Amino acid sequence: MTGHPAVAEVAVIGVPSAEWGESPYAVVVLRPGAQVPEAELIAWTRDRLAHFKCPVGVSFAASLARTASGKLQKQGIRASLSSRAVPG
DSSP: OTTSTTEEEEEEEEEEETTTEEEEEEEEEEOTTOOOOHHHHHHHHHTTSOGGGSOSOEEEOSOOOBOTTSOBOHHHHHHHHTTSOOOO
16 A cells, blocks of 8 residues: 555554454555545555455554554554454
């Protein structure tokens, strides 16, 4: 998804799925002033990735949680999603 012109950065995490055990879910930070619907991003990935690698949903965030060394903090990203209804 980082190749999409509206996307500044993205983190993909696994969410529980009744059918597959776990499915990819994307948390996206958009470039300043950019707007793009969730469905467009998912369709964009379906044209470029195998379907099992495409996210089942997308959430938009102002920034992504990072460690002091700059690595993505997926545990913090998962925690921020726990309060939202995430498809699986």
